[in-house]
Amino acid sequence: MTPVNMGTTDVATEAHGEGTGLxxxxxxxxxxxxxxxxxPVHWYTITNATLWLALAALSIVLLFVVGSRGRAIVPSRSQSVGELFYGFIYKMVEDVTGHDGVKYFPYIMTIFLFIFFSNFLGLLPMSFSPTSHIATTAVLGFGVFIVVTLIGFVKNGIGFLGMFWLSDAPLALRPIIAIIEVISYFVRPVSHSIRLAGNITAGHAMIKVFAGFAAIAAVSPISVLAISAVYGLEVLVAAIQAYVFTILTCIYLKDALHPAH
Amino acid sequence: MANETTVVEHGADAVAHGAEASGAAMPQLDPSTFSNQIFWLVVTLVVIYFVLSRIALPRIGSVLAERAGTITNDIAAAEELKQKAHEAEAAYEKALADARAEASRIVEAAKAEIQSELDSELAKADEKIAAKLAESTAAINEIREGAIKSVTEVAKDTTKEIVAAFGGKADAKTVSAAVTARMKG
Structure with missing residues (x-):
């Protein structure tokens, strides 16, 4: 390859780019x-992912530790926001898993707040969303799966397997239903983690695609409008996906604590 | 020289290839970054968990419990005060009713006293009037008797004079008997 050649390829790429749009x-x-x-990225390297994970942790500390330092009976603004989160997740855990699930409340609160803050920090321009990565959400999803399965066996012994054996179904169908139930049980962590990563990735990628169109002057107003609309949608998605992940965690935990349907 | 060009060419190729690879595949599916992400994620989650479970959640939980306790206490205190107010109102009503009853009792007693006094005064007055009446009646009777006596005497004298004027000698005894009989008639 000669410099001339490289020049021609550049031109070719440009032409190609203009041919298909951008x-x-x-x-x-x-x-x-x-x-x-x-x-290279080693396991210990401080990356942009590390930075935004740390910022999520920092935000949580700011809101929940610094915000509530007054311990006021009549709360300050930040304290009442923290209390709102506390009450919301506490009620969810209590309603879904029952009274014996309340001791797992700090774990569920950790998961919810991490996803919630990562999602919202990811909406800042130039930021990085850890929750858009399947590596992150898989750790969360499989973590929940493994912990919930262990709790199920510890609490109920081998009786936990009774969850897959529906005694009110006709006897002939029970083995088939059991196989389907087992498969769906093992699919849970996969859908649990891909749902979150997929939602966040899709939204962020869509914003970026619309932003790419903004380079064409004639299209740019529409592009800006579309980005605003998708951004609004993403604000909803950020909260809803955190909520969905958390309530599914509660439901799986309920299954482990009370396997009888 | 030829060797150098090959290296450059190779390097450029590799860069292009790398760019192509990262452009085509999703960064999410690049396994070389997984260990990094998982390590830092676990660190972050552990930090968040300890901060929440050791500091934030117990603090917020205790504040919420304290607030609920304060509100319950305040409601109980308000209930108690309300009860007290009701009691005070009842006591006031009772005192008012008692005072009214006392007042009407006093009025009744005063009325009765006045009535009895009035009755005794009336009786006294009646007695006095009766005594006066009797006295007066006696006086009138006396006067009437005196008058009758006078009239009898005047009649006897007049009769004697008339009889004498007619030239008769009037028997005093007969005349007075006749006059007395007439007076009785």
């Missing part, structure tokens, strides 16, 4: 890269 990189925002310098 060149988009909607997925570049998800690239995990070292925060300081270049080089």
């Amino acid at each position: 060149v988009f990189h909607p997925l570049d925002q998800f690239i995990v890269k070292p925060l300081f310098g270049e080089g």
Whole structure:
């Protein structure tokens, strides 16, 4: 390859780009890269993912520790927001899992707040959404799956398997139903984690695609409008996906605590 | 020289290839970053969990419990005060009723006293009037008797004079008997 050649290929790429419209990189925002310098990403490297995970943790500390430091009977604004989260998740855990599920409330609160704050921090321009990564959501999803399964066996012994054996179904159908139930049980963590990552990724990628169209002057007003609309939708999705992940966790926990339907 | 060009060419190729690979595949599916993400995620979750379970949640829980307790106490205190107010009102009503009863009792007693006094005064007055009446009646009778006596005497004298004027000698005894008989008639 000569420089001349490279020049021609550049021209060709440009022409190609103009032919199809524009060149988009909607997925570049998800690239995990070292925060300081270049080089490979080791397990201990401080990356942009590390930064935004830390910011999520920091936000939670600010709201829940610094915000509630007054311990006021009549709460300050930040304290009442923290109390709102507390009451909301506490009620959800109590309603879904019953009274014996309340001792798992701190775990569920951790999951909810992490997803909620990651989702919303991910909506900042130039940010990074840990929850858009299947590696992150799979840890959460499979973590919930493993913990819930262990709780089920510890609490109910081998009787936990009775969850798959529906005694009110006709005897002939029970083995078939049991197989379906077992498969659906093992699909849970997969759907649990892909649902969250898929929602966040799709929304962020869509915003980026619309942003790419803004390079064409004639289309840019529509593009800006579309970005605003999708952004509004993403605000909803950020909250709803955190809620959905949490309530599914509660439902799985309820199944482990009370396997009899 | 030729060797160098090959290296450059190779490098460029590799860069292009790398760019193509990262452009085509989703960064989410790049396994080389998984260990990094998982490690830092676990660190973050552990930090959040400890901050929440050790500091934030017990604090907020105790504040909420304290608030619920305060509200319950306040409601109980308000209930108690309301009860007291009701009692005070009842006591006031009772005192008022008692005072009214006492007042009407006093009025009744005063009325009765006045009535009895009035009755005794009336009786006294009646007695006095009766005594006066009797006295007066006696006086009138006396006067009437005196008058009758005078009239009898005047009649006897007049009769004697008339009889004498007619030239008769009037028997005093007969005349007075006749006059007395007439007077009785």
